[in-house]
Amino acid sequence: MKPLKIGLAGLGTVGVGVIRLLRENADAITARAGRPIEVVAITARDRNRDRGVDLSAMRWHDNAVSVANDPDIDIAVELIGGSEGSARDMVEAALSRGTPVVTANKALVAIHGNALNSIAIENNTVLMFEAAVAGGVPAIKLVREGLAADHLQSVGGILNGTCNYILTEMRATGRDFSDVLSEAQQKGYAEAEPSTDVDGWDTAHKLAILAGLAFSPLSFDTMPVHGIRDVTAIDLKFADELRYRIKLLGLARRGKNGEVEAWVRPCMVPASAPIAVVNGVFNAVTTQGDFSGPMTISGRGAGEGPTASAVVADLIDLARGASLPLWGTDTSPAPKSCVSLDTIESAFYLRVNVDDRSGVMAELTSVLRDHDVSVHFVSQHDAPENKAYLALVTHRVSEKSIRAASAALSELTSVRGAPLVLKIEDFQ
CATH class of the missing domain: 3.30.360.10 (Dihydrodipicolinate Reductase; domain 2)
Structure with missing residues (x-):
């Protein structure tokens, strides 16, 4: 069986993990991929560093784009990281010549996914990125x-x-x-x-x-x-x-x-x-x-083993002929802006550091009332130097109202520091 030949850029924890995994689990990977998978070309910042694995059989390239343009590779694997520079240059170069790419680079996909998807579609190839989110979690x-x-x-x-x-x-x-x-x-x-x-x-x-x-x-x-x-x-x-x-x-x-x-x-x-x-x-x-x-x-969600496992899973999919578009469709829709959170309603947790004296609670509730924030529950813990921590749980209120109320509370002389506002997320 003709092996699937890989060009890999980046020999950090994950890159070395991919090489180890391909070697140690070679029989199982070959059975699942339908053919052997081997790394034949590599690059990294320091050629002479001892990484604990034998790299002698692999061709060394001076830069990542050179790996992408290697005529002997079937797939380019980018494990450099970062949304710009050599990582982006390598991925764009590989996709432009029709070479499939596997990456663990979440910043690159998050920021430039649409542009990369367009290049892949134009050149009838794919970008795979299972390892970019949550490591070994599929x-x-x-x-x-x-x-x-x-x-x-x-x-x-x-x-x-x-x-x-x-x-x-x-x-x-x-x-x-x-x-x-x-x-x-x-x-x-x-x-x-x-x-x-x-x-x-x-x-x-x-x-x-x-x-x-x-x-x-x-x-x-x-x-x-x-x-x-x-x-x-x-x-x-x-x-x-x-x-x-x-x-x-x-x-x-x-x-x-x-x-x-x-x-x-x-x-x-x-x-x-x-x-x-x-x-x-x-x-x-x-x-x-x-x-x-x-x-x-x-x-x-991270580390050599889980992330390397996700990278190799993509390699196996490609060996089997997977051709999924980046966003799951054959189009590259224009990015959408996220909606403003101002009108979204939720219950909130509000923690306030206050002077521990009479009348403070009345001051707080007056401010909250003025901003249409209704309190469901209040708890208190003592703090050093005659201070207290107050935790307030609100009824449902708009994000805009709770933020305005928090800003107003921070201006009270009885409040020490900015209040903390946390959304209560019930997954409903």
Whole structure:
């Protein structure tokens, strides 16, 4: 059997994992692909670095575009990362010459998916990207293939293991964000520069891909994105008392007239929800379909093994002749802007740090009343220096009203710092 020949750019954790997996599971992969799969051409920034695997039989190229243009390869695999530069150049070069591409690059697909899809269609080839969302969790296959016949109403979930680990540890230990983040960096769960993860952008890239598959490609810069830096240990304690969990969610919903609501932010979710028990570095993808109903799948969302497994799964599909278009259709629709959240209604959690003295609650309720915010429940915990933490759960109210009320509360002399507002997401 003639082997399927791979050109691979990027020999970091995932790239080395792909080579290891292809070698260690060669018999099973050959049986499932119908032919052997082997890496024949490679490139990376440092040619001389010891990566713990034998690369001597592979042709070394000086850059990623050279790998893409190698006449001996059948598929180009891009594992460099980033939405611009050599990663984008390689993928565009390969697709332009009709070579299928496999990537784990969520930023590239989220931001340039439409343009890449057009190149692929023009050159009768495909871009595969199962590893771009949730690592080894088959999120792309679920939405693009498993639920292809259904009319989805929502898609999203816990899409970043770093944030999920931090929130899990904060809840378990009572420590604050900065302390747990430092520990996560020491353990290798968080990058030295963690903003892409903790500020929500990694989740946003993945959500944009899922929303593009389920509904329509999105104009990425119109998506509201907020990370977890403002969540404190006291918020997780209040959440437990209220029988909720705090999770960083990326969620997209089908709106009226084909509009799409999509956002990334920390939310309160009921402790009884399937997604609430997804802890540590695990990811979870949840969908709601007219026929399929609610569905949640979870697993490790990053790392050598899970991500390499997803990359090789795409290679096996291509070996078997898969030819799915990027967005699941033979067209490349123009990206849509995400709808404004101002008019969307929800219950909210509102945490306020206040002076612990008489009359403060009356001041707060007066401000909330002026902004048409009705309070369902109030809880209090003492804080140092004659201060108190107040947690208020509202009835359903518009996002615009709760944000205006929060801004007005922060101007009161009895309020210390900006209140924290978290959406209560019941997945209804």
